Amino acid sequence: MTFLIVGAVRYMLRNTGPRPASLWQAPDTTAIPHTATGDMVRYGRELIAHTAAYLGPHGSVAQISNGMNCQNCHLEAGTRPWGNNYGSTATTYPRFRARSGTVESIGKKVNDCFIRSLNGQPLDSNSRELQAIIAYIRWLGKDLPKGYKAPGSGIRELAYLPYAADTAKGKTVFEQKCQRCHGSNGTGQLRPDSIEYLYPPLWGENSYNTGAGLYRLSRFSGYARYNMPLGATYNNTQLTDDEAWNVAAFVNSQPRPVIAFPSDWPDISAKPPDHPFGPFSDTFSSHQHKYGPFEPIARQHKK
Structure with missing residues (x-):
């Protein structure tokens, strides 16, 4: 109980910090x-x-x-x-x-x-x-100095939830805010030419495999939080942090191509807390490495 309270306080504090005033903009x-x-x-x-x-x-x-x-x-x-x-x-x-x-x-x-x-x-x-x-x-990147990571680059990270992401709640988020584009079965929507996707598949045989970066919940949740559903932007969001984590958990619990990359993370102690495939350098389960809570894992890694 104490952990949940402390985790919740940390979660709120980490999400009230200032945002960069000026984000990277692509050249014309x-x-x-x-x-x-x-x-x-x-x-x-x-x-x-x-x-x-x-x-x-x-x-x-x-x-x-x-x-x-x-x-x-x-x-x-x-x-x-x-x-x-x-x-x-x-x-x-x-x-x-x-x-x-x-x-x-x-x-x-x-x-x-x-x-x-x-x-x-x-x-x-x-x-x-x-x-x-x-x-x-x-x-x-031609206008940026070497070694500089500009604000707004990549995916914005979210603070870890103080509890595990909930796939059932994520399913509700998907049904209410995602399936109108990606389909009730998550397989996306092709353009009329049947060559490209208008809205990509989030699971199924034509989606990303289990080695993709977005298969990690921290990557998917940060991506969804500031870009989804259609019409959302980083300064006009439509999902809460909880919704983003939960929908990430739901989507990544669905079937997709399973590809093993045994050479990944040769130093297993360097695996991020939300990498769901062992072996691990800690005592936490594969389930917790996939859905969280991730803060206890991160804290043990720091030690």
Whole structure:
């Protein structure tokens, strides 16, 4: 009981702090130069926005992904503030990532998304497509100094709930606020051409697999809180923190491609509290690592 009270107080305090006054804004696409380099940047943006048309099951270049577009997760071609954008990717890569235990390049990051979020195959490192995507990501971060992570980059983190996320409550949130776009069965809605998704699948065989970043509740909840449902933005939200955590728990409890990545987190003590696959360096269950509460896990890791 004491833990719940203390946790609730911490939760409220951590969610009343100031927000950044000025968030990263993407450069104007009209400023992309009309050069060979500019052509690669434009092609990279096109690939992010319409991945399935080029690289999906009916792709014109290759058939190596599940039919989702990169911008189904990286909103507005990776430019929306707090919309899982690429704003600071170029300035912070290459960098060491504990998940792989290696220093990763931008190309490695992109291919991880193809393997995990798009449940597909990696692009050849020398392919025009991978080089174009990298060129676009670098162009987005061209005005930022090296090593700087701009406010509004990526996904905004939420404070941990002082209790486990509730899948039953999350189902209610999904039915009331999500299924009108993603469908009652969570399998999304295709465009009339049946090549790209208007609204992506949140589960099922064409959705992201269990190795994707959004399969962690902290990532999904922060993403949903400031971007969903349709029409929501970081300064005009429609979900509470509790609703975001709960709907994340519901969505990620649904069936999806299960892919094992045994080489992930070679240092198991570096696994985040909400990584649900063992082995673990602590004594908490896989269930708690998936649904929480995560604060006790994080506290033990700090010790």
